[in-house]
Amino acid sequence: MAIVFDGPVSPDALTTFIRNVPVESNLALVNMFPTRYFQNNRIDWAEFVKTNRTASYRSFDGTIHVSSRDAGSGKYVELLPFSDSLNQGEYETIAVEIARLGGTNKAAQVNAAYNDAERLVGTMNNRRELAWGDVLTDGKLTINEGGFSGEADYGVPANQITAPAGALWTDHTASVPLTDLDAWQEIRIANGYGRAAKMLTGRARLGDLRRNKQIIDAVYGATAGKTSVSLAELNTLLDSEQLPVVLPSYDTSLNVEGSNTRVFAADRVALLPENLGDLGFFAFGLSATALELAKSNQAEMTFGDAAGIVGVVEKVGPPYREFTFVDAVGMPILTNAGLLTVADVA
Known part of the structure; x- marks a missing residue:
């Protein structure tokens, strides 16, 4: 495929445009985590x-205690490419019409290229959201598409991928979510990580918490005869117990190859740190398309500007045709996986 440098929209202008398209508000995970x-x-x-070790007393002139160093592990991951294009998109449709009529309406072509690019950056952000949901479900990014099959395991401690010790939270009478959450906090602390401050889950699991007997009794007392608590009352209780408060319920679904797919599993809760940047970030690297632009003397993009999503109009053939294409290399990265706890509660 060849990049079209002499079209109505240059690769530099198209890339600048798509990098400034705001992420849709319903893509909460992309918006929550840094890039x-x-x-x-x-x-x-x-x-x-970091282990909370202590110094040692000694006798006068006695041997000075030598402390152990904290454990550390070097980790790395190779970023993967992801991309999308509009086959017979608006840009090509208008280009064909102009060629047929012998016109030169470049303004229409410019608008069409930008419209196609905006649609495509939306699908790219959707894939980023789906990747975050995958990672927060089990601490791993699992990919089996586009000729690639593999998994990036970020190493969440095994005892932080968990479940209630007793009844599942769907049993509003027998389950004890306050006890479960407290136990999961203690595991994090024992593993050397800070306590969780936030809880990500869907509307159904939030409803389980609001209608749970242990929680209702903790808010109103065992004899109040109440059947639920409000979200504000629930979070006030959780905060008072130094347990993670519930974020706005998350039930986003995206269309994956024609199938409606939940981003984050409906039966899970994810316990997260106060500052999500401490847990991880989305990393953008250098795509082959960006490198091609940076090397070309026809584009203004420099190597220092190349990281991130890029957009171009490309020509393929024969038979010859042009279409809008966006490309990137990037993945969610958990740099401190011990700050994630995932529980299967339903």
Whole structure:
């Protein structure tokens, strides 16, 4: 495929445009986590576990205690490419019509290219959202599409992928979510990580919490005869118990190859730190398309600007045709996976 440099919209202008398209508000995960840009496609980080050791008393002139160093592990992941295009998109449709009529209405072509690019950056952000949901479900990014099959396991401690010790939360009488949440907090602390401050889950699991007997009794007392608590009352209780408060319920679904797919599993809750940037970020690297633009003397993009999503009009053939194409290399990265707890509660 060849990049069209002499079209009505240059690759530089199209890329600048798509990088400034705001992320839709319903893509809560993309909006919650930070995004970082790298000039290579291998992301390295070190994960440290800080242990609260103590010094030792000694006798006068006695041997000085030598403390152990904190454990650390070097980790890395190779970023994967993802892309999308509009086959017979608005841009090509208008280009064909202008050619047929012998016109030169470049303004229509410019608008069409921008419209196609805006639609495509939306599908790219949707894929980012889906990737975040996958990672928050089990601490792993699992991909089996586009000729690639593999998994990035970020190493969430095994005892932080968990479930209630007793009844599931769908049993509003027998389950004890306050006890479960407290136990999961203690596991995090024992593993050397801070307590969770936020809880991500869907409307159904939030309803389970609001109608749970243990929670109703904790808010109103065992003899109040209440059948539910409000979200505000629930979060006030959780905060008072130093348990993670519930974020706005998350039930986003996206169309994946014609199938309506939940981003985050309906039976899970994810316990997250106060600052999500401490847990991880979305990493953008350098795509082959961006490198091609940076190397070309026909584009103004420099190597330092190349990281991130890019948009171009491309020509393929024969038979020859042009279409709008967006490309990127990037993945969610959990740099401190111990700050994630995932529980299957339903």
